[in-house]
Amino acid sequence: MKVNVAQVRRNEIGKAHFDLEEDFSSYDSELEGVSFTTPVRVHLQVINLGESLLVQGQIQAELKVICGRCMDDFIYPLDLTYEDEWVLSSLASEEQSETAFVFEKDEIEISERILEQIVLALPMRFICSPECQGLCPVCGVNRNHTSCECMIEQIDPRLAALAQWSKRD
Template sequence: MQINIKQLRDRDISVLPFEFVTDISDIEPTVASPVKVSGEIRNQADVIILSMTIEAERNLVCDRCAKEFSRVTSVPFEACVVDHLDNEDDEDDFIICETDLLEIGELAVSMFILGFDSKNLCSEDCKGLCQICGANLNEQTCDCKEESIDPRLQILSQLLDD
C-alpha cells in the first residue's frame, strides 16, 4: 500500500486520509480477521506526520487459565515522515521516505505486531487454574486448599513440633 505524498509536501493539501485492509493471517496466525488500517497523513507547519490505528480481531489463549478467546487488538501509531535524516541517531523516531511514495502497508503490519500485549488474559481478574487439581477457578471452586493437609498428618506434625 503506497500513498503519494507530493501534494502534502507541496502544501496543495494539508490532510490526506486513508483506509485499507490487509490480510496477514499467513504470517501471524493469531489474527482472525483482515487487518483494518485507518488514519491520515498531514502537513503541520511543513512537518509531515503520519498517524494511524491498526486493528484486527485475534484468537488468543489466556496465559492464566488456557481458555481460548477472541478480542480486537487496536494499535495506534504516529511518526514524522522525512526525506532524509540529518542525524543518523534519530532513525527510530522518523520514517524516511526519499521519494513521494510512502509505503505504509508493511509499516502498518510491523507496527501492529510490535504493539501486541506480551500477556494475554481472558479477563483482568482471571483466577486461573488450581495448581493442584487443574480446575478452572473462573468456572468452579475446588477444595484443594482445605484437603491439602490431611487432619491426621496435621496432628502428627504438631506432635513432632513439640
C-alpha cells in the same frame, strides 16, 4: 499497506485522510500464539509539514490469543494511536534520516511500522477475564467450564502446628 502521498506531498492539499485495510495474517508466524482474525484497519491523516510528512492516526485490529491461565483462546481487540514522521529521501537532511522514516517517490509502506506498534502493545501474558479460574493444578480441567472434586490443600502453617499439637492428646 501503502499510502499514496503524491498529492499531499506536492502540497496541492496540506492534509489528506486515508482509510486502509489489509490482511496481516501473513505475519502470524512472527507472533507466537497470536493470529489476526480480521484485516487490520488503519485510519490515517497525513499532514504536510513542509520538510516532512506527519502520519498519524488509529490502528484497529482483532487478534486471537491464548489465555495464560486457562489456555483457552479468545479475541483480543486492539485500538492504538500511531504517529510517524516521514521524509522524502532526496530531501532528507542528515538529522532527518536518523529521526524520521524515509520514503522514495510517492508511496510510503507502513505495514512494518503498523506491525511494530501492534507487537509493542501486546501484554507479556494474556488473561481472558479477571475472573478466569484457570486450570486445576491437580487434574488439569479448565475450571471455567468444569468443576472437579480435587482438594487443593491450603493449610495455614499456624493451623498445621495446631493440628500437630492436638494429635498429641
